[in-house]
Amino acid sequence: MSNLFPTYSRYDIKPVEGKGSYITDDKGDKYLDYVAGIAVLNLGHCPANVEAAVIDQVKTLWHMSNLFPSDVQDSVASQLTGAAHFTRVFFCNSGAEANEAAIKLARKFTGRSKFITFQDSFHGRTFATMSATGQDKIKKGFGEMLGTFLHIPYNQPEILKDYIDEDTAGVIVETVQGEGGIIPASEEFLKEIENLCRQTGAAFIVDDVQAGIGRTGKAFSFQHYDIKPDLLTLAKGLGNGLPVGALLGDERFIDAFGSGSHGSTFGGNYIAMAAANEVLHTIFQEDFLREVTEKGEYFRARLKEALKDSEQVVDIRGKGLLIGIEINIPIADMVKKVHAQKLLVLSAGTNVLRILPPLNTTYEELDEAVEKIRTAFASDTASISAE
Structure with a gap:
């Protein structure tokens, strides 16, 4: 039993260690963390x-x-x-x-x-x-x-x-x-x-x-x-x-x-x-900020290509590495499906998947995230078809 007020709806993931763009939970599972403390860990965990x-x-x-x-x-x-x-x-x-x-x-x-x-x-x-x-x-x-x-x-x-x-x-x-x-x-x-x-x-x-x-x-x-x-x-x-x-x-x-x-x-x-x-x-270095812009453009382009055939996706938008995927299905369900792929994201508004990578994330990590998101949306399509 917790002595905390239940002011937060918590995910069923308990982080115990973090480094760079990744966290490890109490079960030993490793997640790519694209919540980043809700746009807080701009340099990732423990820089x-x-x-x-x-x-x-x-x-x-x-x-x-x-x-x-x-x-x-x-x-x-x-x-x-x-x-x-x-x-x-x-x-x-x-x-x-x-x-x-x-x-x-x-x-x-x-x-x-x-x-x-x-x-x-x-x-x-x-x-x-x-x-x-x-x-x-x-x-x-x-x-x-x-x-x-x-x-x-x-x-x-x-x-x-x-x-x-x-x-x-x-x-x-x-x-x-x-x-x-x-x-x-x-x-x-x-x-x-x-x-x-x-x-x-x-x-x-x-x-x-x-x-x-x-x-x-x-x-x-x-x-x-x-x-x-x-x-x-x-x-x-x-x-x-x-x-x-x-x-x-x-x-x-x-x-x-x-x-x-x-x-x-x-x-x-x-x-x-x-x-x-x-x-x-x-x-606040010019080269660093330019890379954030370039990574954001790359990430959005990769997401749009990966999800272009998804009937659940309404729009993909944002600036830099502040990214939103607007969908037409329940957002809480999709957040869970992405978490199941060992990628941490969260919601925004009523129907937007919010993605907030550390600003120093790598292109390899961005590619990893795209594949996890593609798989999550594909699994949702499969479950709808099965119904």
Whole structure:
């Protein structure tokens, strides 16, 4: 009997060891892990450089307080701001906390309280970020949500002018809706959000928690588009498994986020920062990011070829190594069939198989995954025919 609250529906696989793109379970079975901690293990399990940095940090200093200066925080912040147009960083522990910080900062900076978010979005499970999320299933049973969030259709630029106005504190958008079904935004949609935010003074906020830190083949996913958000939220892949989140902004926001305005006891923890420092040193290299793009294009092309005759497949889409296979059969059943092939994947939305390889996965591993997915879909066709 477990003493844990049953807040998670767990798969019947118990990992005990991981290295690179693979995990081994308690039965000794080896799986290719293309869940990667839900886009967290961007360098795979236990990468040597991150492991060494964490061990070195553990031997010297684990935790102090944000009342004291930290060179390792400055190093990570410098790498983050150096990769885009931002100049300031606030560190926290998760994507939900990063989005909470963005909401607080936008409200204080603008003096307004109304936010525009989008249907099928996901921004976290705290009360404010749950209210911001455009999915009713995560709100069930928790009573009335915060009334300052308005959820409108995604990827419909023509309607935005009807909602973004001088009362709007901010617009929060994912450039690729992850939990919502791996749905990339159009350039026109994001440009119109930016244009209306500039006109009205609302903060343009990109939630890059799942799609950031190289996952789409850019340092940050918004860099696929000709846009400049005011605020950017990060987490997941930033620490490669150690809890860390971040909010990025620029000099305009300093007065609104001055001393005492916000804080986090564990935000910017030395061990998490040591991991993030090494992660960014690796991922924010031009050659590395180019390979992510090339691997993503290769993987999607191989999947489309392997599944071209499958009647269950509706679409294969994504950016970089953030991949979705939309299907017309129950998603939970297909996830189980893929797991049975010793490949770990998960779902997104109601009918999308979500595939999140480590960014340093090999072409041989991608080929292995394609064959496992092809076999899983073929077995499903066989079972339908038998019925």
